[in-house]
Amino acid sequence: EAQVTQNPRYLITVTGKKLTVTCSQNMNHEYMSWYRQDPGLGLRQIYYSMNVEVTDKGDVPEGYKVSRKEKRNFPLILESPSPNQTSLYFCASSHANPTDTQYFGPGTRLTVL
C-alpha cells in the first residue's frame, strides 16, 4: 500500500530535549516536505527536499533541521525544542514537484512543556 508514515504519532517532551520525528514514503517520490498546522494559521511549510541531499527552507524553518540521505526518508529534527514548537506536524511526498499530488502522513502531535 502506497503510504507516508510518521513516527511517533504523539509526543510530549520538555524544553531543550532533542527529538527527531521520522518520515518515510514507499512511493519512490523525489519531493518531500514538512508542514506544521496551528489553529488559525493553517498549514505552513517548514522544510522541503527536491531529492536526495537537496533540502531547502520553507516559510518557518527556525528551530528545525532536516536531512535527506535516502530517497524514502526525511526526518525532522528539533535540536532544542521550545513551547512555541508545540504543533501538529505533517510530512508529505509527491512524485517530483510540489504541484504533483502530495501524499500526507497521518500527522505527529507534539507538545513541548
Place this chain on the structure above:
Amino acid sequence: DQQVKQNSPSLSVQEGRISILNCDYTNSMFDYFLWYKKYPAEGPTFLISISSIKDKNEDGRFTVFLNKSAKHLSLHIVPSQPGDSAVYFCAASAVGNTPLVFGKGTRLSVIA
C-alpha cells in the same frame, strides 16, 4: 503577509445543497492552484486542482473556478453530502513549481 486567503473559517450547508468555498490570492505569479481536504486525525488529501490557463475544472461533484483578474478561486460541491464535512485548504504555487502556499482552511459542515 498572507498570500492565500480563505476568509471564511467555517461554513454550514444542508445536505443536497451546494457548498461554495472561496479563496483569494495576492501573488500574481501563482499559476497553479489546488484544494486539499482534511478529516480530523488524518493528513490532508488532494481533491482537485486547476492551472491558470483554465477557468474551470470539474471532477464529479467537485468543480473549481478560477477568476484570474479578481485573483479569486472557488470550490463548488454539488450536491453536498455529510461525508464532505472536513476542513478544506486552498493552496497555490508560482511559476517554476515553487512550494505550495496554503490558506488557513475553511471548516465545512454538511448537515443531514
